[in-house]
Amino acid sequence: MTTLFIADLHLSENEPAITAGFLAFLQREAIHADALYILGDLFEFWIGDDEPNTLHTQVAQALSELHDKGVPCYFIHGNRDFLIGKRFAKQSKMTLLPEELVIDVYGEKILILHGDTLCTDDPGYLRFRKYIRNPLIQKIFLSLPLFLRLKIANKLRRQSKLSNRTKSSVMMDVNQLAVIKKLQDHNVIYMVHGHTHRPAIHDLTMDGQVSKRAVLGAWHDTGSVFKIDADNNIELISFPLQED
Ligand code: LP5
């Protein structure tokens, strides 16, 4: 009995090896799990459920098959694919979750989230986030023709890559006080998130109690998965995407 957590796969047609690795991971590993949690940025970007896209159909099909074999899949939006909507969720049979949620995993309470809201040393990003998460802005964006949406998304990705080069490592990581506040707000001591692409399990002591924060790795040359079993054993594993 295992529950799996992944994030930051950034699936795109330009990275077929990651897609192949993900599909193989579903067949080999997720199929034996109790549940699969995807904590955002499954896709490189998402411009609307109405985009005709073979990769999206392929992923929806694989997740839907996983569901039919008894493995529910839950999804929290990332900063790249926050526009994934009900239509894709239905197609892939995954359950869309709110941006942060406390779940019960084999009796332990765990806070799950994408992780971008913990990066409070990056006020420029948080301003940008507030803007693009505005329902009216999203409605307007989704009403634009696909070619224009694609153009805007590509521009945002280019700008993001450029601006990330000028940001310090501290700015791109989570803020410790934001982490502590989030744990306290939810009254939990365990947290799992992605976004920063810095896979690790951190211990932090809060009011004399040891708390744990698991950070999922991004999928590039290797995949990254965090596992919890029924005895509450935890492990963060990175594995090759290509099988020899
Ligand atoms: O994603 P990543 O890892 O490169 O960096 C993130 C932050 N960047 C982003 C932007 C995404 O990469 C692009 C998402 C495309 C989505 C497609 C749909 C578009 C819908 C839009 C309308 C509803 O999230 C990056 C962080 C980094 O994580 C680390 O935390 O630093 O933040 C930025 O790069 C933001 C800049 O700091 C501020 C950019 C301001 C640009 C203003 C342009 C406004 C144009 C609006 C057009 C609609």
Ligand code: MN
């Ligand atoms: Mn992210």
